[in-house]
Amino acid sequence: MRWTQVVRREEVLHDKGIQKEYGPLPAPDKDPADALPAAGWWRRFISGVVDYIITGVLSVLVIGLVASSTVNRLSASLSSWWDMVVTAARTGSYTTAVPSQATIAGVQTLLLLVGAVIVVYTSVFLGTWGATIGHRVAGIRVIKAPLPMSILQRTETAAFKVEKPGWMRAISKGLSWALFTTGGWLFWIVQVVNVFLPLAHRRHQSLTDMFANTLVIRTEDPNK
Secondary structure (H helix, E strand, O other), X not given: OOOOOEEEEEOOOOOOOOEEEEEEOOOOOXXXXXXXXXXXXXXXXXXXXXXXXXXXXXXXXXXXXXXXXXXXXXXXXXXXXXXXXXXXXXXXXXXXOOOOHHHHHHHHHHHHHHHHXXXXXXXXXXXXXXXXXXXXXXXXXXXXXXXXXXXXXXXXXXXXXXXXXXXXXXXXXXXXXXXXXXXXXXXXXXXHHHHXXXXXXXXXXXXXXXXXXXXXXXXXXXXX
16 A cells, blocks of 8 residues: 555554554655654653662662672672771871772662663563653653665655564663663763753654664653
8 A cells, every 4th residue: 555645653552553644755855753742851850860779779679689798798798988088087198098899799789780771671561661760750762763764765655653662672672771880980971961852852852763763752742
């Protein structure tokens, strides 16, 4: 079937086969993403806050279950390091106020666990439902970014489907989010750029969206 005037973009909502219509296919010099209801920045921000809270709680639970001994050793190492800092400050010598290898190793272990929680949480929800809990709270979801019009016009229907991101894109977003969150101060700076980039990007994409080739749109169906 070839559609010309108005193209229906099919999407499966709750696996019920509900079709949604986003209007005419954009002109050849337009971006197909323009026909989609892009998620506003505040919705994305609220979604991120909710997901950070959830992954934070999950991380605490996981660490308590599998790394309680590491936490105890880290607590002792940090206490010892703080005593060194106080002593160095009193004596005016700062050469000894350096975290021990045990402290550094403990922090790295905990960060790896937090990163793993973020990757699993993001990958499972996006790969399965196309939205995390934060996305659902904010009324948005993640989709596979449509191809440029120059490629779509060569297809038989000259249309695109609104699809979930799929597992590879979900894992890519999870990995990049985990890296930006636990990778250190340089990646924290990148995370700030990642948060505010959708305000300026023509497709309203963040760095993680660009890396995974995804878009974030509003959920139009009230039952979604």
